[in-house]
Amino acid sequence: MTAAPGRRRDALRPFARTRLYEQLVERLLDHIHTEGLKVGDRLPPERELAAQLAVSRATVSQALVALEVQGVIDVRHGDGAVIRDIPAERQVLAALHARRHRLREVIEAREALEVKLAGLAAKRRTDHDLAAIDAALDGMSRDIEGGGRGVAGDEQFHAAVTAAAHSGLLARLMAEISELIRESRVESLSQPGRPRESLDAHRKVADAIRDGDSAGAGAAMAAHIEAVSDVALLRDE
Template sequence: MNSPPDPRQLVRAPRPRLYEQLVEQILVYIEEAQLGPGDLLPAERILAEQLGVSRATLAQALVALEVLGIIDVQHGTGAVLVYRPSLATVIRKLREHQSRLPEIAEARSTLEVKLAALAAERRTPEDLAAIDAALDAMAAEIDGGDRGTRGDELFHQSVTAAAHSPVLGQLMAFIAEMVLETRIESLGQPGRPEQSLRSHRVIAEAIRAQDAAAAAAAMQSHIDLVSDVALLK
């Protein structure tokens, strides 16, 4: 008769994080309510009450689902179901995404800090106009109650264009989809859209002043800011 295994050899299973538990509850609700692609989830206030959590905590779980493309959060409409996945698939993708986040931040630091410095050295009046237009677009989105996702994307695209470095531009295009994941996630943090916009303005002013060192430092500070997301905590 075999002796029982030594319990000291057992590895403690990781405790599911709160947002993972909420994601599971939301998926159970979707299944039980028989929601399909295009259907709306209940309003955040109602869903938070039903789940017994704060709206801020619920928002974290919704952002996780949005990053994975399972829902599309539309300003003025709410969370719309894109497709109905299995719970196991969602949890696996969440953990893969979580482990990938530091690498995405590392890639952004490597590329975008250099791009900001080059933009300060090479920007043209047309480049500055495009950067200003992106800042205005993001400000308008935030003022309208949105997160400023499109304006944020335009800003980083305009800085990349102002660097006039085709190879670095191609590398940024290559990681664009991964950057989009972090953009959605970062701008979903409470107060982050306004913080991000202020950070963009500091970068823009350094580029306008043709101060490459300041532009690089401002971009690194910005990436440090936007890389501080709830899924890493």
């Protein structure tokens, strides 16, 4: 593919030293423009990117997740990273910096809302609610077994718990931050081993709800949110 006029052809040159993942995001965006890639095109596989950039696959994965959350790419199991949009580089980098601060607030909101919702669900759930929770767990399990991250099943599970609480106001508050929660969900479930850990935590929450154990359901949800809040974006680098 012919490079666009006036652009560098060394966009995927190795780093001279270890850098933050935001700089890798910048390099990948530069690569997209340099190579004249369009919506629907694929980025090179993670292994190839890691080799060309002389960084770990974990670092590449983190950068791809950042681009996925911003809507630049769609990471599909078996297909790799497919370009969805090509925004201005400055726009993406500014959004990444803002997301770090926003993510902390989203986690705080989840702790306040979802722990209460789990406790209420244990008191108010119906047989229909339990069936919806079990369906979400089954769907997430199948996705993970197939090599996926379980994002849709994770979202379905938390929605089912929210519905089982039968609190209209809390449900509306959750809906208000649903898109922000999705960002944190994608970030979390992209961590190595996290999908199975989250599935196990979901099952503990579900068991407590089924048993009518309000305190246990709240405690299990609190432990789950604390665990999934451990994401690379918020760690010291």
